[in-house]
Amino acid sequence: MSLSSVRRELKSRIEALLGVDGHAAFEVWINEEATPAPGDETSWTHCIEQAKRCDLFIAIFNGQSGWADVGDAVGICEAELEAALTQARSKVSVVRLDPMQARQKGSGAQLDQRFIEYVEGQDLFRGTAADSDALISLVLQTVQERIVDLALTGARIARSARAYQGQALDWSLMTFAERKSAIERVLCWTLERRPDSVRVDDTSTVIVQIARGRVAMCCSGVPAGLAVAAAREMVGQPFLRDHEEVKEIDRTTGVGDTADIGPVHVIGCHGGVTESQARRHLGFADAAIVSTIAGIWVADGVQKMQVFFLPNCVDEVSTSARLEAALDWLATSGEDARLLGRAVGRARIARSIADQMD
Numbered sequence: 001m002s003l004s005s006v007r008r009e010l011k012s013r014i015e016a017l018l019g020v021d022g023h024a025a026f027e028v029w030i031n032e033e034a035t036p037a038p039g040d041e042t043s044w045t046h047c048i049e050q051a052k053r054c055d056l057f058i059a060i061f062n063g064q065s066g067w068a069d070v071g072d073a074v075g076i077c078e079a080e081l082e083a084a085l086t087q088a089r090s091k092v093s094v095v096r097l098d099p100m101q102a103r104q105k106g107s108g109a110q111l112d113q114r115f116i117e118y119v120e121g122q123d124l125f126r127g128t129a130a131d132s133d134a135l136i137s138l139v140l141q142t143v144q145e146r147i148v149d150l151a152l153t154g155a156r157i158a159r160s161a162r163a164y165q166g167q168a169l170d171w172s173l174m175t176f177a178e179r180k181s182a183i184e185r186v187l188c189w190t191l192e193r194r195p196d197s198v199r200v201d202d203t204s205t206v207i208v209q210i211a212r213g214r215v216a217m218c219c220s221g222v223p224a225g226l227a228v229a230a231a232r233e234m235v236g237q238p239f240l241r242d243h244e245e246v247k248e249i250d251r252t253t254g255v256g257d258t259a260d261i262g263p264v265h266v267i268g269c270h271g272g273v274t275e276s277q278a279r280r281h282l283g284f285a286d287a288a289i290v291s292t293i294a295g296i297w298v299a300d301g302v303q304k305m306q307v308f309f310l311p312n313c314v315d316e317v318s319t320s321a322r323l324e325a326a327l328d329w330l331a332t333s334g335e336d337a338r339l340l341g342r343a344v345g346r347a348r349i350a351r352s353i354a355d356q357m358d
Contacts (some may be wrong), residue, residue: 063102183221225271
């Protein structure tokens, strides 16, 4: 079967999933059966918009980057995948089709080689198929798994979003001090569940495995949104006390300069957090600010300070889920290795300050 025929077969079978009385539960978009684009959109723009808007993006990867205009440096397949990943990485899955069919000559060969390197660097493969039957089965299985994942994620968010019911209501009725303590307790508990984690005595710091190293993650709770001054001031700028933190880390672990590194700060907020608020809280503008599905990631390349702001931590479920999502993002984006490198530098800076103050 041609790839176009497989895509049409998949469209028909996916639309039939969970269908009732002939009514499809899903709308599946493939370019072979796409309706005409609006007059103010080019074909390229229309395809990119579909990639951004969809709830689930399945890429069948055979090494070809797709069509491109003369002089373009990116094929349409790479552009669509990049658009979907940028909009929401969690909605993207890649199924590999072997043998690869990358072009070997002409301008398309360079585009395909670039595309292969880009896809392999994303670490998104769900499996490999070598013929049409295996491809159809694998894509349907992937769709089924992703639908379950999305449903469970939506259910968790729905439960945690109801701040007027259940445990979220209990948290809303707490004082600032009680809520701050509750957020920090859940953050530490979530980290302590990870393999080989170590709690630093009498602190809200847990040493965990990140990438191939050990990182001290310091947990703080803001009992309201980061815009609320009274709540924000209860936490302050905890990274300014890293020189005190490293002493506690060394006392707990009983090891010296480089065995444990960081600290990296996790700040759970009962309310919302924006990029501008995170930047102001850091104290200066020249830092990397990244909005992720879990929250706001801040990394300073000079002083090596690193902070993850987790918004809407309204109960135990939402707090733990957002921290887990943050850790997953670090691993899947490759930021965990860069975090590790900056944490090594931060530990050296903090210990140098601590030595000067002794």
